[in-house]
Amino acid sequence: MTPPIDLDRLRMPGSSSGVPTRPWTLPRHCRGEKFLKGPIPLEWLIQAARLPGRALHVGVVLWYQAGLTRVSQVLLPMKLMRAMGLERSSVYRGLHALEAAALISVVRCPGRKPHVTILPAPRDDGTGADD
Numbered sequence: 001m002t003p004p005i006d007l008d009r010l011r012m013p014g015s016s017s018g019v020p021t022r023p024w025t026l027p028r029h030c031r032g033e034k035f036l037k038g039p040i041p042l043e044w045l046i047q048a049a050r051l052p053g054r055a056l057h058v059g060v061v062l063w064y065q066a067g068l069t070r071v072s073q074v075l076l077p078m079k080l081m082r083a084m085g086l087e088r089s090s091v092y093r094g095l096h097a098l099e100a101a102a103l104i105s106v107v108r109c110p111g112r113k114p115h116v117t118i119l120p121a122p123r124d125d126g127t128g129a130d131d
Helices: 042-049 055-069 078-083 088-100
Strands: 073-075 104-107 115-118
Touching (some): 042 055, 055 073, 055 078, 055 088, 055 115, 078 088, 088 104
Antiparallel strands (some): 073 115, 104 115
């Protein structure tokens, strides 16, 4: 007669008891939890990341808002910007940087939130410098 198999001896070190760990899967949001919707073009993120200050932070919030509304034109969500730890002056500097890089266009009306349109990332000039 063969002895019974000791399953605890076969477990991977560091694994919790009874809960399988799968390090190859990405974390998922829970039901009702907010998440960033994609896909977001990598070239857009790269260009935003190269801009000064909090431009990338502002861009990510704009993409989040666009994912919620499913349109590329959104109102500037200042409440969410504050939740991300961004101050008003940083947000507006980030908007200007994104606008100067032609990643967004902004329509400003006095006394109202800016209307922001997310644009496609400008293409390389075709010189092949990044190839």
